[in-house]
Amino acid sequence: MEINIEQLSFNEDGLIPAIVQDANTGIVLTLAYMNNDSLLKTIQTKETWFFSRKRQELWNKGETSGNKQEVKKISFDCDADALLVQVYPLGPACHTGEETCFHHALYENEMPSHDIVHQVIARIKDRRENPVEGAYTSYLFEKGIDKILKKIGEETTEVVIGAKNNDKEELTSEISDLTYHTLVLMELMGISIGDVKEELKKRHIKKEGQNRE
Template sequence: MGEIRLEINELIEDLKFDEKGLIPVIVQDYKTGKVLMHAYMNEEALKKTIETGEAWYYSRSRRTLWHKGETSGNYQKVVDIAVDCDKDTLLLLVEQIGVACHTGNFSCFYRSLKGGASFIFHLENLLRERKKTLPENSYSAKLFREGKEKILQKLGEESIETIIAGMNGKKDEFIYEASDLLFHFLVSLIEENVEFREIIEELIRRHK
């Protein structure tokens, strides 16, 4: 069966809000598919989200509506709203402006039991902080201090070493060198003021 398109009134009337009039919301970046955050809406927040095209939530701690990005500038432009099969959870597909998490991470789910893709975004944010603060005894800070030419030189060296490792056919060696390459690639992105997310978006565009 295909997707079912709902009308706004039908959507709201059909939902199962809890005893406090709330419904959980999972927020997902529509370009990367990454889960950004978990929040709650009441009926008013949902209506304002639909009317404005930007995400509004209900804060259980403050007991009030809040407009995502109102103070930080990290707005969420709503692309679509989906309902789960039990009608008690919403999925918000959004275009995330800036980052979703108050910690500065793109997603609130930046910590992972087994690492994974979320670690790339964590490492990216860490490297951006290194460039800003330039702490002593930091290899990445040393690269940023030396500038673009040195960074690109290291990127080239790591590329060659990764190719050589691949030609040698040793998996462990290839993984080691490819990890160095990815690290220096992230450093070069930050030096060029490019976000890793933008690379993903370009790959998605090519795939489409």
């Protein structure tokens, strides 16, 4: 793929804002700035490099903390004056230890649904690591794989029944139950949502290639 940085519009200081997004979850991790050199280094090393306006020098995210960011895709907006850098983070993006620098809510009408799966996964993981008496998720982990598989079997059957009944509300509920129990199994077996997405991506790319033959 040919890379033409000249089509970008840097500001009077030779900088362009770069929004960094988790390629797996879609969560915005941080906003930083790049100049021509840091952008080139980012592309060459496949790690994020930025320009510090305070120190007036380049810096590599995670160079000291180890929380590097593997770059997967860089896009620019319609005015060519802002970048979207999609990455696989190898640790928290924020120096405070938070996953994202945007962890302070200024206004919230309701919880956005786009990242609910990842929030459920985080809750499942926490219930496994820090069991809570009376919590259903902790109960599942306590009982082990046989109980979890039994529930997945039951929920799968109920999904089929919901579909046969042509009841959208019932089917939606049962699919949600099946998804939750599947996520519990994934946590138990050490499979991440990223692993599943990668497998789906490989299958999609393979099929796309076959269609072109």
